[in-house]
Every structure is written in C-alpha cells, then in structure tokens.
Amino acid sequence: MKNENTAIRTIYFSIVASTLLAIIKGLAGFFGNSYALIADAIESTTDIFSSLLVLFGLKYAKRPADDNHPYGHGKIEPLITFLVVGFLLLSAVLIAYNSIQNIQTAHLPPKPWTLLVLGGIIIWKETSFRLVLKKSIETNSSSLKADAWHHRSDAITSVMAFVGITIALLFGDGFETADDWAALFAAGFIVYNSYLIFRPALGEVMDEHLYDDLIEEIRQISIGVEGVLGTEKCFVRKAGTKYHVDLHALVNGDISVSEGHAISHKLKDTLIKKIPNLEHVLIHIEPK
Structure with missing residues (x-):
C-alpha cells in the first residue's frame, strides 16, 4: 500500500x-x-x-x-x-x-x-x-x-x-x-x-520471464528456512507493483503431510516478510 x-x-x-x-x-x-x-x-x-x-x-x-x-x-x-x-x-x-x-x-x-x-x-x-x-x-x-x-x-x-x-x-x-x-x-x-x-x-x-535476480533471491531465502532442502521450479509474474510467485520446495520425503504443510506456510511467511513486493506466494512441496 x-x-x-x-x-x-x-x-x-x-x-x-x-x-x-x-x-x-x-x-x-x-x-x-x-x-x-x-x-x-x-x-x-x-x-x-x-x-x-x-x-x-x-x-x-x-x-x-x-x-x-x-x-x-x-x-x-x-x-x-x-x-x-x-x-x-x-x-x-x-x-x-x-x-x-x-x-x-x-x-x-x-x-x-x-x-x-x-x-x-x-x-x-x-x-x-x-x-x-x-x-x-x-x-x-x-x-x-x-x-x-x-x-x-x-x-x-x-x-x-x-x-x-x-x-x-x-x-x-x-x-x-x-x-x-x-x-x-x-x-x-x-x-x-x-x-x-x-x-x-x-x-x-505476457508474463514474460524477466526476473532472474528476484528468483535467485527467492531460492537463497528458501534454503535458509528450516525443513527446506532445496528448490526446483520457480515462476514469477508481475501485476502492478507486486509479484506473484509459484515455488516448488524440496523437503524430506519421510515427514508427514502436516509437517510438510507447516514448512510450506513458514516458507511463504518468510518470503513475504523478507521481500515486501511479493503478494501471492504458492508453495508446492516436493519430496527429496
């Protein structure tokens, strides 16, 4: 705002x-x-x-x-x-x-x-x-x-x-x-x-791929979140002054669905806190 x-x-x-x-x-x-x-x-x-x-x-x-x-x-x-x-x-x-x-x-x-x-x-x-x-x-x-x-x-x-x-x-x-x-x-x-x-x-x-620096920043922040072992796909598109992000995060494949869900929420909150221009962040959990 x-x-x-x-x-x-x-x-x-x-x-x-x-x-x-x-x-x-x-x-x-x-x-x-x-x-x-x-x-x-x-x-x-x-x-x-x-x-x-x-x-x-x-x-x-x-x-x-x-x-x-x-x-x-x-x-x-x-x-x-x-x-x-x-x-x-x-x-x-x-x-x-x-x-x-x-x-x-x-x-x-x-x-x-x-x-x-x-x-x-x-x-x-x-x-x-x-x-x-x-x-x-x-x-x-x-x-x-x-x-x-x-x-x-x-x-x-x-x-x-x-x-x-x-x-x-x-x-x-x-x-x-x-x-x-x-x-x-x-x-x-x-x-x-x-x-x-x-x-x-x-x-x-056209949602053209123009945000390499932002994607790299998102990946670096993500691996610093407890439980996140890495990232795969990361798509960014811009709408007005804000960005929307789709991110695939890697977690331990042996943890429960509830634990994976908690990690995704923690990752989302961390990204929005550290990058204020992010508005919508969709996290997809992948087992490693």
Missing part, C-alpha cells in the same frame, strides 16, 4: 507540472514565433491526459483481490501504459504534421527570449524525469516509469527546439524553419521512446 500511495503522489506532481509547462510553452511559442515551443506545448498537454490515465490505473490497481480478481487488479498498470504510449504516438503525429506544414510556409524567425524559456524548461523537465523515474523504481510501477519517460521525451524535444531556435537566430534569413525541423526530429524521438516504454509493459502482460 505504501508503494501505491507514493506512486499516486508522484503522479499528482506530474499533472501539476505538465499543466503549468503546457501553458508557459504555448504562450511563449505563440508570442515568440516558435513552432518548436508550440509542439512542446502539445506534448505537455498530452502528458496531462496520460498522467490522468496513470493516476486512474494506480488507484484502480490498489483495489483488493475479490472473487472475480483473485490476484488483485494490478494488471491494469501495463494496460494503462499502452494507453500512455498511444498518447505519446498521437502527440508525435500532431507535432510531425504541423512541423511539415510550417516548413512549407514562410514565417517570422523565433524571438531570442524564447531560448531563456527553453533553458528553464529543459532543466525542470530533466529534474522531473529523474525524480519520477526514481519513484517508479522505488514503487516498482511500470506506468509510473512510462510517465517518467514522458518528462524525458519532453526534455529532449525542448533541447531540439533550443538547437533549432539557436540555428534560426544565428544564421538568419533562410533558416527561419530550423525550429520546425527540430520539432520534426523531436517527433521521431518520441516514437522511438514509445517503443522503449511499450516493450516492457507487453512483457508484463
């Missing part, structure tokens, strides 16, 4: 930050003749909606297990991540389309003061990325990680806009569209970033 609450507080931070930045970028882009900044504002606007989706997902994932969802509701997290990726791709398409339109249309060069705005935005978004990514690692949340990469992609598009505006200002006539080209390249980066976010979420939905 602590992880979920931390993730939700972090998402509120993202929503407020994206809202403020969308307004600042939009105004600066409009009055500063910079489509790259307007493109940045478009992405920040999609960030708001994607963060709202993540917030919904995190709150839904907190629901306890019930008769229809015996393993809880954590699988909604990667599904929300897919929607977040959809928003990223939508913003990339909008930015690319409008960039091409602006490249083909003569317009005034961007104003120098827009560089100051972009400089502040770059620092803020990179700081936000590092903060949210740190929280995503702490809480083990895939959707929060996706939200963190929204901040990083925003920082990159701002860097590209900064470069484009600088070129337009330095070289003058004939280079007015440099920031539009920068926005177009930024759209390409957003598409690439979308894949990096999508791939691990897909693995989570």
Whole structure:
C-alpha cells in the first residue's frame, strides 16, 4: 500500500507540472514565433491526459483481490501504459504534421527570449524525469516509469527546439524553419521512446520471464528456512507493483503431510516478510 500511495503522489506532481509547462510553452511559442515551443506545448498537454490515465490505473490497481480478481487488479498498470504510449504516438503525429506544414510556409524567425524559456524548461523537465523515474523504481510501477519517460521525451524535444531556435537566430534569413525541423526530429524521438516504454509493459502482460535476480533471491531465502532442502521450479509474474510467485520446495520425503504443510506456510511467511513486493506466494512441496 505504501508503494501505491507514493506512486499516486508522484503522479499528482506530474499533472501539476505538465499543466503549468503546457501553458508557459504555448504562450511563449505563440508570442515568440516558435513552432518548436508550440509542439512542446502539445506534448505537455498530452502528458496531462496520460498522467490522468496513470493516476486512474494506480488507484484502480490498489483495489483488493475479490472473487472475480483473485490476484488483485494490478494488471491494469501495463494496460494503462499502452494507453500512455498511444498518447505519446498521437502527440508525435500532431507535432510531425504541423512541423511539415510550417516548413512549407514562410514565417517570422523565433524571438531570442524564447531560448531563456527553453533553458528553464529543459532543466525542470530533466529534474522531473529523474525524480519520477526514481519513484517508479522505488514503487516498482511500470506506468509510473512510462510517465517518467514522458518528462524525458519532453526534455529532449525542448533541447531540439533550443538547437533549432539557436540555428534560426544565428544564421538568419533562410533558416527561419530550423525550429520546425527540430520539432520534426523531436517527433521521431518520441516514437522511438514509445517503443522503449511499450516493450516492457507487453512483457508484463505476457508474463514474460524477466526476473532472474528476484528468483535467485527467492531460492537463497528458501534454503535458509528450516525443513527446506532445496528448490526446483520457480515462476514469477508481475501485476502492478507486486509479484506473484509459484515455488516448488524440496523437503524430506519421510515427514508427514502436516509437517510438510507447516514448512510450506513458514516458507511463504518468510518470503513475504523478507521481500515486501511479493503478494501471492504458492508453495508446492516436493519430496527429496
């Protein structure tokens, strides 16, 4: 529960930050003749909606297990991540389309003061990325990680806009569209970033084998439990911020069923105590 609450507080931070930045970028882009900044504002606007989706997902994932969802509701997290990726791709398409339109249309060069705005935005978004990514690692949340990469992609598009505006200002006539080209390249980066976010979420939905380190930790803890002589199969799958484990434990084949049952409960309790991110642990006793 602590992880979920931390993730939700972090998402509120993202929503407020994206809202403020969308307004600042939009105004600066409009009055500063910079489509790259307007493109940045478009992405920040999609960030708001994607963060709202993540917030919904995190709150839904907190629901306890019930008769229809015996393993809880954590699988909604990667599904929300897919929607977040959809928003990223939508913003990339909008930015690319409008960039091409602006490249083909003569317009005034961007104003120098827009560089100051972009400089502040770059620092803020990179700081936000590092903060949210740190929280995503702490809480083990895939959707929060996706939200963190929204901040990083925003920082990159701002860097590209900064470069484009600088070129337009330095070289003058004939280079007015440099920031539009920068926005177009930024759209390409957003598409690439979308894949990096999508791939691990897909693995989570498909219960892909991705947790070798966790499995090794489970095996090491298990053999330290009295009565456990070793382990065989160990399967791990992730749902939200928690893991579900199926473990085959080896015990003395001559002990009673009751003794084996007691060992399995002791093993389960030990694993959950020492690895807080474990939620469901199913122990199958094997005679050695």
